Amino acid sequence: MKKLTKTVAQVLTGIGAALTLIAGKAMALSVDESIEVAHVEGLPTDLTAVVQRISVTALGVIALISIIMLIYGGVRYIISGGDSKKVTDAKNTILYAIIGLIICFLSYAIINFVIKTITTGTTV
Numbered sequence: 001m002k003k004l005t006k007t008v009a010q011v012l013t014g015i016g017a018a019l020t021l022i023a024g025k026a027m028a029l030s031v032d033e034s035i036e037v038a039h040v041e042g043l044p045t046d047l048t049a050v051v052q053r054i055s056v057t058a059l060g061v062i063a064l065i066s067i068i069m070l071i072y073g074g075v076r077y078i079i080s081g082g083d084s085k086k087v088t089d090a091k092n093t094i095l096y097a098i099i100g101l102i103i104c105f106l107s108y109a110i111i112n113f114v115i116k117t118i119t120t121g122t123t124v
Contacts, residue, residue, distance in 0.1 A: 001076075008072065012065070048119050055111045063104045070097035 073093030080086035 001079075008068075048115055052111070052115055056108070059104050059108050059111075063101060066097050066100035066104060069100070070094060073097055 073090050076093060077087065077090035080090055
């Protein structure tokens with residue numbers, strides 16, 4: 001079990017490192033180069049579209065991690081063998097993963113509401 005946990009932690013660390021490198025590369029471009037690249041690749045150039053795209057991407061990653069943890073908790077529950085401590089730990093993992101998904105979906109709704117409010121200037 002410790003080996004599986006260590007492997008999952010290493011995979012998540014690798015994904016985080018890759019995302020950090022990609023973000024560093026994107027930040028290294030100057031503003032003019034970024035706008036020029038955006039026009040070439042069809043990316044949004046206005047601030048609200050950029051913020052919305054970043055938030056959707058970040059929430060997608062968070063949702064993916066929550067789903068992975070939900071599956072991990074289910075596997076832990078299945079292989080617990082009736083040990084009450086292991087069952088409790090697995091149930092807590094599942095519970096926290098579901099809470100994470102709920103927070104992720106609520107964050108998406110809140111971000112969209114704020115962006116619509118800012119862009120239109122009125123409340124819905």
